[in-house]
Amino acid sequence: MITAHLTSKGQVLELDDNTKVLRFHGVWLRDNAQDEDTRDPRNGQRLITLADLPEDCALSDTKVVDDRVQVTFAADSKTVSFRTDWLREHAYDVTHETAKGRLPDHAQSWNSALNSAIPTADLTQMQAGSAALKDWLGAMRRYGLAKVTGVPVSEGSLFDIVALFGFVRETNYGRLFEVRTEVSPVNLAYTGLGLQAHTDNPYRDPQPTVQVLACLENSATGGENMVVDGFAAAQRLRDEDPEGFELLTSYCARFSYTGSDGVALHSRRPMIELSPDGVLHALRFNARSSAPLVDVPFDKMPAYYAAYRRLSGIIDDPASEVQFKLAPGEAFVVDNTRVLHARKGYSGAGTRWLQGCYADRDGLLSTLAALEATP
Numbered sequence: 001m002i003t004a005h006l007t008s009k010g011q012v013l014e015l016d017d018n019t020k021v022l023r024f025h026g027v028w029l030r031d032n033a034q035d036e037d038t039r040d041p042r043n044g045q046r047l048i049t050l051a052d053l054p055e056d057c058a059l060s061d062t063k064v065v066d067d068r069v070q071v072t073f074a075a076d077s078k079t080v081s082f083r084t085d086w087l088r089e090h091a092y093d094v095t096h097e098t099a100k101g102r103l104p105d106h107a108q109s110w111n112s113a114l115n116s117a118i119p120t121a122d123l124t125q126m127q128a129g130s131a132a133l134k135d136w137l138g139a140m141r142r143y144g145l146a147k148v149t150g151v152p153v154s155e156g157s158l159f160d161i162v163a164l165f166g167f168v169r170e171t172n173y174g175r176l177f178e179v180r181t182e183v184s185p186v187n188l189a190y191t192g193l194g195l196q197a198h199t200d201n202p203y204r205d206p207q208p209t210v211q212v213l214a215c216l217e218n219s220a221t222g223g224e225n226m227v228v229d230g231f232a233a234a235q236r237l238r239d240e241d242p243e244g245f246e247l248l249t250s251y252c253a254r255f256s257y258t259g260s261d262g263v264a265l266h267s268r269r270p271m272i273e274l275s276p277d278g279v280l281h282a283l284r285f286n287a288r289s290s291a292p293l294v295d296v297p298f299d300k301m302p303a304y305y306a307a308y309r310r311l312s313g314i315i316d317d318p319a320s321e322v323q324f325k326l327a328p329g330e331a332f333v334v335d336n337t338r339v340l341h342a343r344k345g346y347s348g349a350g351t352r353w354l355q356g357c358y359a360d361r362d363g364l365l366s367t368l369a370a371l372e373a374t375p
């Protein structure tokens, strides 16, 4: 049995289900009214702005009718009703976590133990059925990493992967970029050198949020791919060196790329970015693209560098890394706001040819959420 009553001179609705009391402010209820004057019934979009709300959203009356709670506003006698389970789902009168460096909803951290269990799905199966796609997208949301097999060994076939969930994000590197040895590379990624694990393009704001790398040839010696969970690395830094974690989250780093004519990309963002309530939001880590740090106060710079070095060491720790060698027809996809990728050096013998492109994480999560909402 649910009861509803008003407190604080009508400014607050209290909903009591005998186990707990949930409070809602009049202004919040008015802004979130579900009636046709407030929300478009077709697309759910709000039809009003804050200026359309009464200055004072005090409530004058409330009652429970079946599974709904009805409230009346004093200023204009407008009455609206809410499903009680909708109010419960959207309750904000709850304990909010505040610990810094928490994982986002649905995310699960990982380390080298994931090596034998990288989520993988066949491209054709995902194209054919929503269940396989839903599982794979769910793995992307959980780990920020997943592989795809059965990708046609032909140029541009990586776009088939992006088409599963969204759109290519084109950059100055093109709609796709080739990753293979070049005689005079414009970017170190195009040489046979090994690369430290990094996130791509931190010099863009926003950075590309999804990266796809598909293998067309891989007979070279070496050239294995490595991936590292940046959120796990950030949490390890937080646990081992809380002050260092605080520094890397509190001050902006700088990143730049000016390696091609007509391109001068610069960004100013923290290496470890948290949401205002402390949830891990994004990691930017790329030694090649780091610009001089000028946003860290003079007296904090030595400690900042010590924390940066420590994070670098955690990222380089073999216990953090998952390693695999892609075969032609295989691809891997990473959440570039979270998962760092690297490759081992490879020799001139044989060939190694990958094609890469960027896409957007919001589209990926949208596709997943829409699939999950479909019965």
Ligand code: FE2
Binding pocket: 189, 198, 199, 200, 341
């Ligand atoms: Fe990269």
